[in-house]
Amino acid sequence: MRGVRGLLERVRRRSRNDRGVSLLEFAGFLPILLVVGMAGIQLGLIGYGASQAGTAARAAARAESLEPGTGAAAGQAAASGWLNAAVSPGGGGGDTTTASVTVTVPSVIPLFDDVTLTRDVTMPNDDDQ
Template structure:
């Protein structure tokens, strides 16, 4: 094989590798997005637990303060709803945080956590 033929073949091979790489990029992006979404789900669940404990602590000190305690405990970009239920000498708060999605149209539901504290008032 002549030198010119080898050079042309090497140039063609480089183009083929570039095309194969471009075809693999969507798969890499999909895997990265899945990893970020799993991290968001775990973070939201952690924030829901923190909100439930903070809401229960606030409600144990002052009736009706559960929502404010929950809201102050989570990141500003997350929405949280807290339901408090007093029973006997304790209060139970359930925090519900909507799981954000980085893929439009996908809904992962809510993260719910519950905490119970003794009443101090």
């Protein structure tokens, strides 16, 4: 019996000494976890910005092809305001109209610069012109 009690005592002592180890391990891993999470958010914002730039360019090109002079306003209205969209409803040659939209996606991770995305879309002109 004495051997079993001694063994149980040693196990209890050892488990008491391991008391804050898991908290310490988590505290060491937390910064890495935060950076990975912020990088995921940044990638999501870049994807959203690319989608918004494409949508704004399509709207600008379509509006410009239907009624010249309206492409810039349509492109600005189609993009989210916080992306600071720069719409260039350039002309086109003959049967098409091309619009270009540049958006700036702000950086979530402090050490990285903002990301600039540009999308170009060409639409056929309306036949009634």
